[in-house]
Amino acid sequence: MIGNLGRIGPARLFVHFAVVLIVLVWLLPTLGIFITALRDKDQIVVSGWWTAFAGSTRTTAVRLAGNDKATQDGPNYVITGNVSGDGNGGNGKIESFGLRVQDPAAFKAGAPADIGNGETLTVNADGSYRYQKNAAFDADTRGKRIYLTISAPPQFTLQNYHTVLTGEGIGQSFINSLTVTIPATIIPILIAAFAAYALAWMDFPGRALLIALVVGLIVVPLQMSLIPLLRIYNEIGQVFGVPSKTYPGIWMAHTAFGLPLAIYLLRNYIAGLPKEIIESARVDGASDFDIFVKIILPLSFPALASFAIFQFLWVWNDLLIAMVFLGTDKDHLVLTAALNALLGSRGGNWEILTASAFVTILIPLLVFFGLQRYLVRGLLAGSVKGG
Amino acid sequence: MISQILTAIGAMIFGVAVCAAYFLFSNKLLDLIFPAKEGGDVHRAAVNLRRRSLIRPWLFLGPALFLLAVYLMYPVVATLILSFYGPDGNQFVGGANYVWAFNDTEFRQSIFNNILWLAVVPAACTFFGLVIAVMTDRIWWGNIAKAVIFMPMAISFVGASVIWKFIYEYRGGNDTQIGLLNAVVQLFGGTPEVWITIPFWNNFFLMVMLIWIQTGFAMVILSAALRGIPEETIEAAVIDGANGWQIFWKIMVPQVWGTIATVWTTITILVLKVFDIVLTMTNGQWNTMVLANLMFNWLFRGGGDSGRSAVIALVIMVAVTPIMIWNIRRANAEMKGR
Numbered sequence: 275m276i277g278n279l280g281r282i283g284p285a286r287l288f289v290h291f292a293v294v295l296i297v298l299v300w301l302l303p304t305l306g307i308f309i310t311a312l313r314d315k316d317q318i319v320v321s322g323w324w325t326a327f328a329g330s331t332r333t334t335a336v337r338l339a340g341n342d343k344a345t346q347d348g349p350n351y352v353i354t355g356n357v358s359g360d361g362n363g364g365n366g367k368i369e370s371f372g373l374r375v376q377d378p379a380a381f382k383a384g385a386p387a388d389i390g391n392g393e394t395l396t397v398n399a400d401g402s403y404r405y406q407k408n409a410a411f412d413a414d415t416r417g418k419r420i421y422l423t424i425s426a427p428p429q430f431t432l433q434n435y436h437t438v439l440t441g442e443g444i445g446q447s448f449i450n451s452l453t454v455t456i457p458a459t460i461i462p463i464l465i466a467a468f469a470a471y472a473l474a475w476m477d478f479p480g481r482a483l484l485i486a487l488v489v490g491l492i493v494v495p496l497q498m499s500l501i502p503l504l505r506i507y508n509e510i511g512q513v514f515g516v517p518s519k520t521y522p523g524i525w526m527a528h529t530a531f532g533l534p535l536a537i538y539l540l541r542n543y544i545a546g547l548p549k550e551i552i553e554s555a556r557v558d559g560a561s562d563f564d565i566f567v568k569i570i571l572p573l574s575f576p577a578l579a580s581f582a583i584f585q586f587l588w589v590w591n592d593l594l595i596a597m598v599f600l601g602t603d604k605d606h607l608v609l610t611a612a613l614n615a616l617l618g619s620r621g622g623n624w625e626i627l628t629a630s631a632f633v634t635i636l637i638p639l640l641v642f643f644g645l646q647r648y649l650v651r652g653l654l655a656g657s658v659k660g661g
Numbered sequence: 662m663i664s665q666i667l668t669a670i671g672a673m674i675f676g677v678a679v680c681a682a683y684f685l686f687s688n689k690l691l692d693l694i695f696p697a698k699e700g701g702d703v704h705r706a707a708v709n710l711r712r713r714s715l716i717r718p719w720l721f722l723g724p725a726l727f728l729l730a731v732y733l734m735y736p737v738v739a740t741l742i743l744s745f746y747g748p749d750g751n752q753f754v755g756g757a758n759y760v761w762a763f764n765d766t767e768f769r770q771s772i773f774n775n776i777l778w779l780a781v782v783p784a785a786c787t788f789f790g791l792v793i794a795v796m797t798d799r800i801w802w803g804n805i806a807k808a809v810i811f812m813p814m815a816i817s818f819v820g821a822s823v824i825w826k827f828i829y830e831y832r833g834g835n836d837t838q839i840g841l842l843n844a845v846v847q848l849f850g851g852t853p854e855v856w857i858t859i860p861f862w863n864n865f866f867l868m869v870m871l872i873w874i875q876t877g878f879a880m881v882i883l884s885a886a887l888r889g890i891p892e893e894t895i896e897a898a899v900i901d902g903a904n905g906w907q908i909f910w911k912i913m914v915p916q917v918w919g920t921i922a923t924v925w926t927t928i929t930i931l932v933l934k935v936f937d938i939v940l941t942m943t944n945g946q947w948n949t950m951v952l953a954n955l956m957f958n959w960l961f962r963g964g965g966d967s968g969r970s971a972v973i974a975l976v977i978m979v980a981v982t983p984i985m986i987w988n989i990r991r992a993n994a995e996m997k998g999r
Binding site for chain 2: 286289290292293296297300301302303304306307310318319320321322323324446449450452453456457460461464465466468469471472473476477478482484485486487488489490491492493494495496497498499500501502503504505506521522525526527529530531533534537538561562563566587590591592593594610613614617624627628630631634635638639641642643646650653654
């Protein structure tokens, strides 16, 4: 089928080109923050991340040692020293130097430059210099001001990650996010699978109505639930003297909001399992509980896995429910909320923002690429059927 | 740190164990109350069997129904009632909140923006998804391309906001532009702009983010649907001399029409609920407010106004109701066909 599609349409070359373009557009934004997070924080603000691999060049001003440091060397007077570490970061290679700000790259590094007045100045790439005059230097003790063009090689560091994980509370939020996400992934699957089995294979009055209800609830906007639920949570908190914003509270909220879709998808899958297996198990005297645990659960693994990935991504990436039901104090702040707070407080500190963003993206990306096969299967089970 | 990890693990085990214990023990209890063998009394045993099969579905469904009722069904009614009450939910104000909403400029702006989002995002995602699916199905490295385009699905909206804020980054004066968009604009001789503050157009700069995230979803599903097209129809069209353009619009698109509708609907629901992107990028400033964020603002603004935010929540609910009905009808039809 796919091979046949290849025969039709405009030239293949155009398709390859177009897809390359699209892939680039889709990849570049994420690539930008991955690279930025690995760059030196001073470099981030002076050059675009796309120049990170080309290295950077910048111009800086330094002073040579004062004339009183001059030593006599035969007929000449010489001042030597090293300008690296002197406000030029200590890294990078000096490409050229100059005496006037209008022409900061007048002379090449490494070769003696005749700067007139009987003076020669040599600045080497590593920053060492030799300033020589065929007569005594005048008495000025302030060193000569020169301009350097320094090229720094591509430079990458893990410092930004160290900073955000230890200093910005991202490490703590990471654990909070896991605490929210893992139970909020397992519990709804358990509850939805039991309900799905009941709706698929058990006979009881009102079953069709319940299925329609579940399908309808898939669409109910979360926003509807916020106000009434906040009131319930506050009242329960007051009655029992517990805080209204707790982990069990948010687990239940995520579970409930994920349930309609979970029940719908799992019911479709479980209802499609072969009738014979279930009926023969019944004849053998197995109870519904046994059938569910020993037959349905193992057989439904692909559907359960795909929903688990969905729910995991959805809970991990959620901001609204966490903000409303878990609050924004430090002990409960999840990664997305922490990142949102950083966006407000550290607006221009891209080294912090990009490294934090990468930490929040890391786990979902691993889950996503590790289990993509199941994810896609689950997506298709739920969506293409009606088409 | 260590104690926090241990607490977290303890909490996780506790949460999951409570849930598992419910199912295990409620079923055991049922078997205990109505045993299968009642001392050789066949009649009693049969009665017990019937009672058990009468009760057990509700044990299975119990937690799900409880959660659905408390978290999704009751709130619809409660929100409706609250919308007729004042800021603290105690004083009946009749239709005052509704009157306020339709006279409020911010509310109207949000409706306008929401319509804009609804018009652009689902259409763009579906269109790009379809085009990319057709193209990637035709090349040998299509699966790699698909994985890249699908990847943003895993990224949170907040993460995406950092990513795109960096793209839209603007630096004043003579500073080097480190935002990709401004650098490109400058490369072609344009003037750098503060993109997310340009009224009206900034909405589109935010939509681009959602399109970037959701196109992969549309692509995967439409790609599967395209593979389901019978080979013969395309062969026949090729023999009849149809070109690629005609085959795409006249053969492929009509055959995956149902799937297109599904994808469109799913993204529409997502757009109505979209909240994170606007919150993190502009928080509704510069005329980018949408209903979901307006509602959230009124929920907490100045101590909160549950009446006004309830009205806004209901507007969102009304907007999704047609989709809800369509969904139920389709599911019912599907079940009858089985």
